[in-house]
Amino acid sequence: MTLDELPTPCLVLDLGRLKRNLAAMQAAVDRHPGLVLRPHLKTAKSIEVAKLASPGFGPVTVSTLAEARYFAAAGWRDQIYAVGIVPAKLDAVAALNAAGADIKVITDDLAVAEAIAAHPGPLRALIEVDVGEGRGGIPPDDPALPAIAAALGERLAGVLSHSGHSYNGRSPDDMAAIAEAERAGIVAAAEALRAAGHAVPIVSLGSSPTALHARGMAGVTDVRAGVYMFGDLFQAQLGTHAVEDIALTVLGSVIGRSAARNTLLLDAGALALSKDRSTQAAPRDYGFGLVLDSDGRPGLGEAIIARAYQEHGEVRSDAPLPMLPLGTRLRVAPNHCCLTAAAHDRYYVVDGGRAVVAVWERVNGW
Amino acid sequence: MTLDELPTPCLVLDLGRLKRNLAAMQAAVDRHPGLVLRPHLKTAKSIEVAKLASPGFGPVTVSTLAEARYFAAAGWRDQIYAVGIVPAKLDAVAALNAAGADIKVITDDLAVAEAIAAHPGPLRALIEVDVGEGRGGIPPDDPALPAIAAALGERLAGVLSHSGHSYNGRSPDDMAAIAEAERAGIVAAAEALRAAGHAVPIVSLGSSPTALHARGMAGVTDVRAGVYMFGDLFQAQLGTHAVEDIALTVLGSVIGRSAARNTLLLDAGALALSKDRSTQAAPRDYGFGLVLDSDGRPGLGEAIIARAYQEHGEVRSDAPLPMLPLGTRLRVAPNHCCLTAAAHDRYYVVDGGRAVVAVWERVNGW
Numbered sequence: 001m002t003l004d005e006l007p008t009p010c011l012v013l014d015l016g017r018l019k020r021n022l023a024a025m026q027a028a029v030d031r032h033p034g035l036v037l038r039p040h041l042k043t044a045k046s047i048e049v050a051k052l053a054s055p056g057f058g059p060v061t062v063s064t065l066a067e068a069r070y071f072a073a074a075g076w077r078d079q080i081y082a083v084g085i086v087p088a089k090l091d092a093v094a095a096l097n098a099a100g101a102d103i104k105v106i107t108d109d110l111a112v113a114e115a116i117a118a119h120p121g122p123l124r125a126l127i128e129v130d131v132g133e134g135r136g137g138i139p140p141d142d143p144a145l146p147a148i149a150a151a152l153g154e155r156l157a158g159v160l161s162h163s164g165h166s167y168n169g170r171s172p173d174d175m176a177a178i179a180e181a182e183r184a185g186i187v188a189a190a191e192a193l194r195a196a197g198h199a200v201p202i203v204s205l206g207s208s209p210t211a212l213h214a215r216g217m218a219g220v221t222d223v224r225a226g227v228y229m230f231g232d233l234f235q236a237q238l239g240t241h242a243v244e245d246i247a248l249t250v251l252g253s254v255i256g257r258s259a260a261r262n263t264l265l266l267d268a269g270a271l272a273l274s275k276d277r278s279t280q281a282a283p284r285d286y287g288f289g290l291v292l293d294s295d296g297r298p299g300l301g302e303a304i305i306a307r308a309y310q311e312h313g314e315v316r317s318d319a320p321l322p323m324l325p326l327g328t329r330l331r332v333a334p335n336h337c338c339l340t341a342a343a344h345d346r347y348y349v350v351d352g353g354r355a356v357v358a359v360w361e362r363v364n365g366w
Numbered sequence: 367m368t369l370d371e372l373p374t375p376c377l378v379l380d381l382g383r384l385k386r387n388l389a390a391m392q393a394a395v396d397r398h399p400g401l402v403l404r405p406h407l408k409t410a411k412s413i414e415v416a417k418l419a420s421p422g423f424g425p426v427t428v429s430t431l432a433e434a435r436y437f438a439a440a441g442w443r444d445q446i447y448a449v450g451i452v453p454a455k456l457d458a459v460a461a462l463n464a465a466g467a468d469i470k471v472i473t474d475d476l477a478v479a480e481a482i483a484a485h486p487g488p489l490r491a492l493i494e495v496d497v498g499e500g501r502g503g504i505p506p507d508d509p510a511l512p513a514i515a516a517a518l519g520e521r522l523a524g525v526l527s528h529s530g531h532s533y534n535g536r537s538p539d540d541m542a543a544i545a546e547a548e549r550a551g552i553v554a555a556a557e558a559l560r561a562a563g564h565a566v567p568i569v570s571l572g573s574s575p576t577a578l579h580a581r582g583m584a585g586v587t588d589v590r591a592g593v594y595m596f597g598d599l600f601q602a603q604l605g606t607h608a609v610e611d612i613a614l615t616v617l618g619s620v621i622g623r624s625a626a627r628n629t630l631l632l633d634a635g636a637l638a639l640s641k642d643r644s645t646q647a648a649p650r651d652y653g654f655g656l657v658l659d660s661d662g663r664p665g666l667g668e669a670i671i672a673r674a675y676q677e678h679g680e681v682r683s684d685a686p687l688p689m690l691p692l693g694t695r696l697r698v699a700p701n702h703c704c705l706t707a708a709a710h711d712r713y714y715v716v717d718g719g720r721a722v723v724a725v726w727e728r729v730n731g732w
Contacts, residue, residue, distance in 0.1 A: 007431070008454075009732060042676060063677045065373070083677045084621035084631065086693040088374075108622065109692050135678060136622045136631055164675065255450035256474065256502045265450065265502055271708050272732075275641045309530065310408055310704055311429045311449045312501060326475050327452040338676055342637050342709075345731055365711055366373060366638075 001356040003294055003329060008253040009272035011344040012331060015351040017247035018229060022053055025211060025228045032217035040226030041067055043338045047074045048360040053229055061224045065092050070363040072101040079103040084128060084136050087115040094121025104157045108138045113151035124157040126202060131161040131185035140189035149193050158202025161186040163210050175213035182210060187219035209240050230337040233286045234278035248341060249296055249331040257323045264315040264324060268332055270308040274339035289332040291315050296331050305332060367722040369660055369695060374619040375638035377710040378697060381717040383613035384595060388419055391577060391594045398583035406592030407433055409704045413440045414726040419595055427590045431458050436729040438467040445469040446570065450494060450502050453481040460487025470523045474504045479517035490523040492568060497527040497551035506555035515559050524568025527552040529576050541579035548576060553585035575606050598703040599652045600644035614707060615662055615697040618679065623689045630681040630690060634698055636674040640705035655698040657681050662697050671698060
């Protein structure tokens with residue numbers, strides 16, 4: 001099977017680029033002796049990608065119960081479920097742990113910590129610490145921190161932070177500064193808990209930009225990152241990789257053309273691409289994606305998906321577009337690979353060429 | 367089962383509101399003697415919704431081959447597949463037609479029309495006419511129109527237009543004016559083809575706003591609309607229904623809270639809600655959705671989902687937010703119901719109360 005025979009729209013994953021991206025992140029993490037890469041599987045949601053990103057069933061991060069179940073069943077025991085837990089979800093996690101997994105939940109809430117401690121099943125939790133993102137977590141010096149740790153007692157597994165605000169950085173120096181602030185904050189939280197007599201085995205932080213650009217990781221045990229596997233236009237704007245490193249594209253067919261309007265229509269619209277507009281405020285606004293030829297090269301110049309209807313993607317360019325025959329296949333590099341991938345139930349894997357070398361399933365939903 | 371026991375995030379559909387919305391549209395269409403409502407199933411993608419929207423296996427519209435297969439298998443023969451077709455998809459449509467369906471494709475391209483005419487299987491096609499939207503289709507007076515009709519020959523089933531630009535209207539008068547321009551354009555195309563000797567049995571136009579607000583439909587045989595079934599915040603901004611008519615919401619759990627930041631976090635983020643920002647330029651910007659209490663009432667005042675991360679929805683309000691216990695359930699009315707629904711594989715159906723009276727599957731993907 002080749003790209004020319006696939007149903008469109010569909011998701012194409014370039015194996016060589018994926019492997020290159022995985023190696024680059026591993027090399028970045030290996031600069032820090034003892035630091036463990038705990039890949040976040042929320043982007044890939046795929047066993048086959050996880051085999052490459054976390055070989056030997058190493059530590060992983062997940063974002064949904066569906067992922068936790070799927071990867072536990074496939075052999076990945078050591079997981080952090082890195083979205084704040086609620087009591088109603090504890091039974092499901094405890095059941096997976098009772099069956100052999102070691103899925104650690106996270107919380108920043110005293111009542112939830114008490115529910116975790118009181119649960120009859122096997123559970124461990126990390127306390128979520130806010131290091132500047134301002135999304136979830138409590139500050140390292142919050143008086144709730146020791147109270148939550150005390151409530152968790154023996155079930156305290158460590159501390160965790162997320163530095164999504166690194167996405168606001170625009171240079172390696174910006175990222176390095178944010179990474180150092182995150183490191184200092186999460187280590188301060190761990191030290192405060194150790195001073196209060198707690199074991200804090202896991203000190204986990206993360207985001208792809210900080211993982212790549214951090215200059216020191218003293219006191220940190222593991223780093224979480226996910227988007228680096230595939231890359232996307234937003235990450236390329238941040239400078240974490242080149243546009244040529246984007247491993248994930250959507251294959252579409254030309255379903256319309258208008259010389260008068262200087263547009264092409266693709267059968268890849270809002271559902272196939274997502275309506276993520278991450279690049280809107282970035283140095284370059286790619287609309288809903290950058291249009292490439294079917295080999296994944298910039299064969300249409302600077303053409304982008306300027307408008308995304310449910311099933312129609314409208315291609316526009318400042319230059320005259322070629323009026324390609326209907327049925328011509330093109331590929332679209334996404335703004336945000338996590339969201340684009342989530343619209344699809346499988347990857348069609350290529351390895352540089354047009355041959356489909358594998359089909360890999362994804363676990364969507366919750 | 368009640369709303370309190372559902373896994374979150376999930377999709378909740380209110381049956382009473384759905385039925386009210388369906389009746390309102392049917393009444394609007396029934397103002398025009400002989401006009402047929404051909405519901406667009408791209409929004410609902412559900413057999414159970416289709417049974418209510420197109421009872422007795424009436425005419426329907428679909429947007430993907432997956433929908434065409436799914437609804438044909440369930441008994442809806444008379445379909446228009448209203449996204450420009452490409453030759454590679456003709457075999458699939460012809461196979462469904464050979465098995466008993468009557469799925470009509472659409473095209474605005476001479477080479478595709480020739481491919482349709484030359485295909486050995488049973489196929490019929492409508493010619494897509496542009497009546498001002500500027501997305502797909504050719505103008506009614508384009509010389510390509512008779513050429514495409516001639517190429518299709520006996521396989522010409524009619525003409526079709528879409529008036530998505532009605533979404534730019536901001537009053538019933540705006541919508542009525544756009545509807546009349548669309549009507550005049552598509553009827554002109556039909557008359558031109560009839561004058562050239564073609565039978566043009568179907569003259570189809572559509573969009574929910576024009577279907578509701580058109581003052582005359584002379585010469586039109588059927589009207590397509592989909593979003594009216596569920597409604598959403600964008601449609602409410604257009605004035606096509608009230609916020610209280612929105613039948614579709616996402617149920618989420620509070621997974622975080624911060625009095626200092628005046629925020630709540632829900633486990634309904636970008637994947638559960640979509641990143642559609644339709645209301646951004648509307649009179650009122652709802653962020654990524656309007657936050658309701660678990661009964662679907664505006665229990666949190668004017669709170670909206672201000673930021674949407676992959677699995678986190680950040681609730682913000684100009685007024686102080688109640689610091690609800692973690693695990694509290696809330697519902698979110700979506701900006702754009704088609705995209706929000708597509709993130710989920712099923713509807714949990716309620717009928718005014720908290721009891722789940724049914725679970726209805728959806729057909730996603732392509």
